[in-house]
Amino acid sequence: MPTVTSDIEIARAATKKPIFEIGARLGIASENLVPYGHDKAKVSAEFINAQSKKPDGKLILVTAINPTPAGEGKTTTTVGLGDGLNRIGKKAMICVREPSLGPCFGVKGGAAGGGHAQVVPMEDINLHFTGDFHAITSAHNLLAAMIDNHIYWGNELNIDVRRVTWRRVMDMNDRALREIVGSLGGVSNGFPREGGFDITVASEVMAILCLASDLEDLERRLGNIIVAYRTDKTPVFARDLKADGAMAVLLKDAMQPNLVQTLENNPAFVHGGPFANIAHGCNSVIATKTALKLADYVVTEAGFGADLGAEKFFDIKCRKAGLKPDAAVIVATVRALKMNGGVAKDDLGREDVEALTRGCSNLGRHVANVRKFGVPVVVAINHFISDTDAEVQAVKDYVAHLGAEAILCRHWAEGSAGIEELAWKVVEMAQSGTAKFEPIYPDDMPLMEKIEAVAAKIYHAGEVTATKAVRDQLKVWEEQGYGDLPVCMAKTQYSFSTDPALRGAPEGHVVQVREVRLSAGAGFVVAITGEIMTMPGLPRSPAAERIVLNDQGYIEGLF
Numbered sequence: 001m002p003t004v005t006s007d008i009e010i011a012r013a014a015t016k017k018p019i020f021e022i023g024a025r026l027g028i029a030s031e032n033l034v035p036y037g038h039d040k041a042k043v044s045a046e047f048i049n050a051q052s053k054k055p056d057g058k059l060i061l062v063t064a065i066n067p068t069p070a071g072e073g074k075t076t077t078t079v080g081l082g083d084g085l086n087r088i089g090k091k092a093m094i095c096v097r098e099p100s101l102g103p104c105f106g107v108k109g110g111a112a113g114g115g116h117a118q119v120v121p122m123e124d125i126n127l128h129f130t131g132d133f134h135a136i137t138s139a140h141n142l143l144a145a146m147i148d149n150h151i152y153w154g155n156e157l158n159i160d161v162r163r164v165t166w167r168r169v170m171d172m173n174d175r176a177l178r179e180i181v182g183s184l185g186g187v188s189n190g191f192p193r194e195g196g197f198d199i200t201v202a203s204e205v206m207a208i209l210c211l212a213s214d215l216e217d218l219e220r221r222l223g224n225i226i227v228a229y230r231t232d233k234t235p236v237f238a239r240d241l242k243a244d245g246a247m248a249v250l251l252k253d254a255m256q257p258n259l260v261q262t263l264e265n266n267p268a269f270v271h272g273g274p275f276a277n278i279a280h281g282c283n284s285v286i287a288t289k290t291a292l293k294l295a296d297y298v299v300t301e302a303g304f305g306a307d308l309g310a311e312k313f314f315d316i317k318c319r320k321a322g323l324k325p326d327a328a329v330i331v332a333t334v335r336a337l338k339m340n341g342g343v344a345k346d347d348l349g350r351e352d353v354e355a356l357t358r359g360c361s362n363l364g365r366h367v368a369n370v371r372k373f374g375v376p377v378v379v380a381i382n383h384f385i386s387d388t389d390a391e392v393q394a395v396k397d398y399v400a401h402l403g404a405e406a407i408l409c410r411h412w413a414e415g416s417a418g419i420e421e422l423a424w425k426v427v428e429m430a431q432s433g434t435a436k437f438e439p440i441y442p443d444d445m446p447l448m449e450k451i452e453a454v455a456a457k458i459y460h461a462g463e464v465t466a467t468k469a470v471r472d473q474l475k476v477w478e479e480q481g482y483g484d485l486p487v488c489m490a491k492t493q494y495s496f497s498t499d500p501a502l503r504g505a506p507e508g509h510v511v512q513v514r515e516v517r518l519s520a521g522a523g524f525v526v527a528i529t530g531e532i533m534t535m536p537g538l539p540r541s542p543a544a545e546r547i548v549l550n551d552q553g554y555i556e557g558l559f
């Protein structure tokens, strides 16, 4: 097996251009860029507002099949495809999410792409970047502190201390903080109550930043956050605590998209970072809409498999932002197809065409699902060194039977030179005008029926179960005027079902909705199914154990 240069070594060897040059290629003058060093910058709100009259470029979504724990290369393929489009002479840019420190120091590692398809500087992007996540964490926890402080000083709003729904967040995996009791230690510390921490990427503030159209909309949405209920079950909003102004101040800079570049010096926005299993999983609307004004082709990603990220990209982000996607790329890997065909994680390196063909049922389901949104689909086989010709051919043959095309892509190993065929295919699809995007359910469908529509049409569930309390809560929110909101399904990323071990394309399974949460600021209702966690834990041997500074003070172990 040839030695593989690590992502961080490739990224460190990159010849980056000054960020002002990258901006100039997009028509962004230096006075409209706020530099963070020489290779990162935020784009000014004034410049963004001045682009509104320009025509939009074509919008391409990169999604995937149900992944292995390592991920199947959506971000890598988004970067590679952006480079590939520029290589064939198209004016293209990419929009991806900011990585979370949680998976970076936990299991999955970074989220800046991989191999010769990365955004750089990958260390900065995977660590503190431009501080957006710290700002989101601070804004979220300021609100939490103001809730307990209000209760401490007499609780004029008559908050029912048993019904505070706003938790705290931290951008790190820490199971010990999932359920805590705060304000212990006596009178001066306030009124003890149960609470807990979620990971920052699951925060409603993150979702608000990603869905807000500008600073005014951001502040309005922040004010709409429901933090608690009174004993008469009426909601208490962030604006009742006068927290929205200060939160917007903390988020002012974070609202501006971050401009960086790929290894091949092509422009990239990296902005916003919600996960797609516990949140909506898409980068910010403001970055995507701005990119559409600056480039002829915009390639963006949505987290995990198409049952999660793509469904939310279509039903939440596109619906609410008025975006009309022109094409979709479904990333498939031989390893994930074999895992969906029943092969154990440790045996994925061995050729097994039979298991792979069984696992193709997962790919076929995702192709059919994306087509239900009226978006044309192409499959990108993200080539891994361990793939055999027989396995790759089996995927191509299977996809051909679906009336679609599967294109072998070697961008991880070769950069843009390895993905030209996909780039040409995406151009053909986007220019064909065949896309007729429609969300999977209408705004005025009752909330429970929306959950049932996603479960039936996307997950192929046979039934959705929910307690009377959950159903009554949805009815109350409809009476309070939230019935037109989309739903955001919190579900395992490993299966169409709520059982992470049920791979492939299960039919007729039962989706149990155990809890619902109203994100009144973000503008969606979260339906939590199965055992999904909003604060992940660290694995037995976290990646943090291998992330160090070497003798020259350089970072090692980030991947």
Ligand SMILES: Nc1ncnc2c1ncn2[C@@H]1O[C@H](COP(=O)(O)OP(=O)(O)O)[C@@H](O)[C@H]1O
Binding pocket: 007, 064, 067, 070, 071, 072, 073, 074, 075, 076, 077, 109, 110, 111, 112, 113, 114, 115, 304, 382, 383, 384, 385, 412, 413, 559
């Ligand atoms: N073709 C490939 N060969 C080897 N490793 C890859 C390949 N594509 C992606 N990777 C690695 O797999 C991991 C997941 O890739 P990523 O693009 O983050 O996936 P996703 O965005 O779908 O989670 C990263 O560590 C990346 O470097």
Ligand SMILES: O=COP(=O)(O)O
Binding pocket: 071, 074, 075, 111, 274, 275, 276, 277, 281, 302, 303, 304, 305
């Ligand atoms: O929300 C999850 O994103 P990835 O699939 O890119 O890990």
Ligand SMILES: [Mg+2]
Binding pocket: 071, 074, 075, 076, 111
């Ligand atoms: Mg990713």
